[in-house]
Amino acid sequence: MAARRHSETVGIILAGGRGERAKPITLKSADYIRSKALIPFVGKRLVEWVVEACRDQGIRRFFVVAHGLENRNQIKLLLGHGEHHGVEVRYSRSRLDRYNVGSAGATLHNLEQWDLQGQALVLPVDSLFDFDLAAMRATHDAYDALVTVAAVARTGAEIAGKYGVMRTDARGLVTGFVEKPPLAGLRELFPQTAADERATLPTNAGMYLVDCRRLRLLAREPGLFRQSHQRLDWGGDLLPWLAGQGHPVATHAIGRLGDLGNVPDYLHTLRLVLDGAYEHMNRLMARPGPAGAHGWIHESSLQTKDDLTGTTLAQKIEEGSVRIGPGVRIGHEVEIGPGVRLEYTDVGDGAEIREGSTLVNSAVGESAVIGAHADVLDSYVGPMAVVHSERGRPARLECHTAIGDGAVLRPGSRFRGITVYPRLRVPTLTGVPAATELKNADDVLRWV
Template structure:
């Protein structure tokens, strides 16, 4: 599979503003987007291994700033654990990484890359074939091949850019986040009964001919923009097409965005339900296939502190119901009466009796009190939900609780974000969309 001469360029310098509080370890300390926990591992590890399994053995990571660079390097090192080689962008060039396109071009020069490279971000999960991207690149003799995702006009409207393509699968134009009437006017074929129902949108992954791209970028306009702001989708691709350079399009099977809470939870749910075969193979054989779930053996053996029975016993007797789409990590204690569905549970979590969790994430060492009800929400590492039967905690509708926060019994949040380490007394009625970033924010709703 793949081509061992192809290298990977991972753009890991973003600050993850949209994904807060997932990307916060404290209110003033950002966790790199690359290290967002996903199905038991930092996201960047899944990306490295998906590329490695398709033949890429050398990677270049474009980092940004001391927090971002040091965090990623602590996790990946120089690739020894993953059987690959990893280099990092030099810190003195950080000021030049102004946008994804500029970061790519500057570091192509720094590393003097001349072969083929796969450029990809760290806030998305891809299901793709490198062989197909390479074939499309060769067939079109393209400088860049854009990985594309097919979306319906309704999915696209106001959210995604659309690429116009020729019958030879070359890009000939762009529409940036068009509204539905514009889509229907510009692409009349989608309204015909026998016409296509989807259009090609940019997935944010690019296979590039490094030498030709470096040469193509040496125009006064692109040199100037690379010193100011140059993004791949908005700036670099349109200018390459405008200059007559061949830019090909090749569809990939699936793209999962992890840049905000909703997309993160949706992508995780899809992954646990088998819609990303590459990740599915890495997760290994499920403990059960109907319903489908994974449970580490140490958690199956763990006894809860009230009944003294193991999770395996409780599943067998029906006092705990699990699945489909559940992953339980190591040394998790699960009480009687717990119900879990479409949920990822990290290592060392305590789930007390009667808790119900669906469509959610529970981070490492979180403590979920009795009869808590959590749906479509994110609960970070070391969070404590001090729930009890008389006044259960309830989280729903894309609520997110940052690392180490504590929520007292009776708290009810819908669509609310709680920043790390905050203590939240029993509150309810906080408007959806509110971000509780400090103790002063919390006191407003007490």
């Protein structure tokens, strides 16, 4: 057993962040944060997709680095100790929370706590990865790397101000990092990006394959030890230090990285998943039977009747009164009225989509209600939210509008890039500037 555990790859899930950028998706109420691990995504919570994608590639033991009572309890209530997923899950000790102030610091402290000796795949819980673990391990072993960084190739325009770039030598080992350079600086440092706009550079995807034993030994070096007890991040601190000290840091190109850390990126990743761009997700999201050509539609929803016509969704699809375009997932017992059009949209269990509504590039949470003749475009509507809408006063949500859990909107609302916090009751508003956050009743009254 000991030999097996030293040769296996375990998973370390960094799940202690507060999810500030992803609000209101990470809010259960205005003052109660949902762990990023529990972000709803195509029928499951994000951490479940992470565990299942890794499990299908042979990882059977997971170590979750949590932080604080609510964060730890929320994840543990969902995953337990892994029984329902066919894996083993353990959690960081609460007494280490005070040291978990940085992604790399948290990793180092918990490697020691769990006495890990072999290889570990370290990954955050606010991203979706499409990767081949066996290929990544082969790269890691070929370079005898201390750390192998999962890399995604991006153009200069994609990188500028958003992603860290890695410098590599002729052997392919990392020699340095440039953290989120502006476009001008990027072109100066990497002239090929100025000469060819299609030229790509390797960017840090935030997932790392590490040699636990060697990394633990290095963590005892006095300078690194001190910093790990203050703040030590992977991309900004530990990786540059390792490369600067000449330790072998390799890169391995993976298929895709989907960031779910904010609403625009969440919706962009959702669109790609529903379009079949993530191979692992394709395998995990097995298409159901007769409606497979249209998307992922649960049988219970196909047999659910709407209260206006009394016909099932299957009947409405067959007669053409409901149009299901590409990239649609519909969960359990969803009620959909006549005249509805769906395209690249995820609809959670128990939701209601009333007659005449159009939803494109959007997500609708469990038990949410979209009123009649509403237009929901490039938007997120959280669980239990209600978007009232009528033929004469249709609601329109667009341009990355996000409606938090249980919020209620009145008919005729026109929201463009607006964030509504959970459980707010919002009257009909039409002139609110883009990027406005409605956090409380006072914010709402300001625009009435």
